[in-house]
Amino acid sequence: MIDTLEALPPTAGLYRKGLDDFVARVLAEDLGIGGDVTTSSTIGADVRLSAQIRSRQDIVLAGVDLAVAFFMALDPQVRVERLVEDGARVQPDQPIMRLEGNARAMLAAERSALNTLQHLSGIATLTRQYADAVAGTGCTLLDTRKTVPGLRVIEKYAARMGGAxxxxxxxxxxxxxxxxxxxxxxxxxxxxxxxxxxxxxxxxxxxxxxxxxxxxxxxxxxxxxxxxxxxxxxxxxxxxxxxxxxxxxxxxxxxxxxxxxxxxxxxxxVGRITQSAPAADIGLDYTMASD
Structure with a gap:
């Protein structure tokens, strides 16, 4: 029986307090004090959207639950359907998740969620290339401490998803x-x-x-x-x-x-797998939600 928040399984290597702190810090960086003023000026408070997050290239996925956490932080009632789990290979145009929820909240969370998912999936994708290159040799691929300051836990998680x-x-x-x-x-x-x-x-x-x-x-x-x-x-x-x-x-x-x-x-x-990985090309497409 889970009786404390810290006993919950980690999300991308982050336990509950670390997860909450990370999501709050990243959202604060993007929203500032006034929030998404463009969306609040142009989109009604009750408008709902449906969305799909898709890969636009061959990738190894990492950070899907962390991406979900951004949407849930701004809209706890958002409906999420995860279609692919971390560590899986994803093909171009393959849906990763479906979302339905408040339009203002979803648009405000979009960039934080995508930036994180693209970054971690980029690391996992590059790591998989290195892991595949040593397959069959009996040699184990390791990552290093060459990580973006403040992101080590989640970047090393992504490296694990890629096979390191x-x-x-x-x-x-x-x-x-x-x-x-x-x-x-x-x-x-x-x-x-x-x-x-x-x-x-x-x-x-x-x-x-x-x-x-x-x-x-x-x-x-x-x-x-x-x-x-x-x-x-x-x-x-x-x-x-x-x-x-x-x-x-x-x-x-x-x-x-x-x-x-x-x-x-x-x-x-290999320091390059965390230090030099390009962001994965992942996009989010919206449609009006059907009530």
Whole structure:
């Protein structure tokens, strides 16, 4: 039995308070203090509309329930028929959802809902391309913390819908010793031994084959091979020989990820899937509601 709002399943990764705060903040950004003055000046208060949200290209859908939340925030009585669930592939002109409700509320919520749905579906669509590119290699696609400030939770949700596995959500999720940390430490070994005292899993970024053995001797639980060529990655995989998982990262593109995955690494992380995904082309078409 659900007895608290926070126990409800999350919407696009957001639990109830986070969802309410996000919807309120985005609507406030768009509506300002005076609201949709164009619609309120031209459309009667009791006019009702029917609408369909459709994709105009091949996409992977993400954020449909978050989009619904914007319409419901301005019209709690809006009727919504979800036709496709997040994570599904959607073809051009395929309806995603149908809506019927107050015209003023629907027009006011439209841009916030579409912006969010287009952005998250764009991430999911690009992520699916990368996930498909490594299919069959045994390598897992990871996202990164390269996200729009304030949108990390929902962007990482979209990456999951596209087939990626989430890497760290925050800096307190685990230890990742990077080159900037190593530059301020006496050695790889010293950095790892110090970090191991935390009791957390320790991942170490290496950009040279020579750094691998010192990191492992000190107790590294996982390696991140940064900006290594597929040939160098194969050397790293052979040297590690299954002792710890290996992640490849740095400058990974759609045309290079397959060769990287086939080097034998366990993971490959890609910042582009959240950082560079174009918005999906999704539109909303209205008709007068029939009473």
């Amino acid at each position: 596995t989430n890497h760290r959500m925050r800096l307190d999720d685990g230890i990742l010793i990077k080159d900037n940390h190593l530059a301020l430490c006496d050695s790889v070994e010293q950095a790892v031994r110090s970090a191991k005292q935390s009791g957390l899993e320790v991942q170490v970024e290496v950009d040279l084959i020579e750094q691998i053995e010192p990191a492992l001797r000190a107790g590294a639980d996982r390696l991140l091979c940064d900006n290594m060529s597929p040939m160098k990655l194969r050397q790293a995989v052979a040297l590690v020989n299954g002792r710890v998982p290996i992640e490849a990262s740095g400058g990974v593109r759609l045309d290079t990820i397959r060769a990287i995955a086939e080097s034998g690494v366990d993971f490959v992380s």
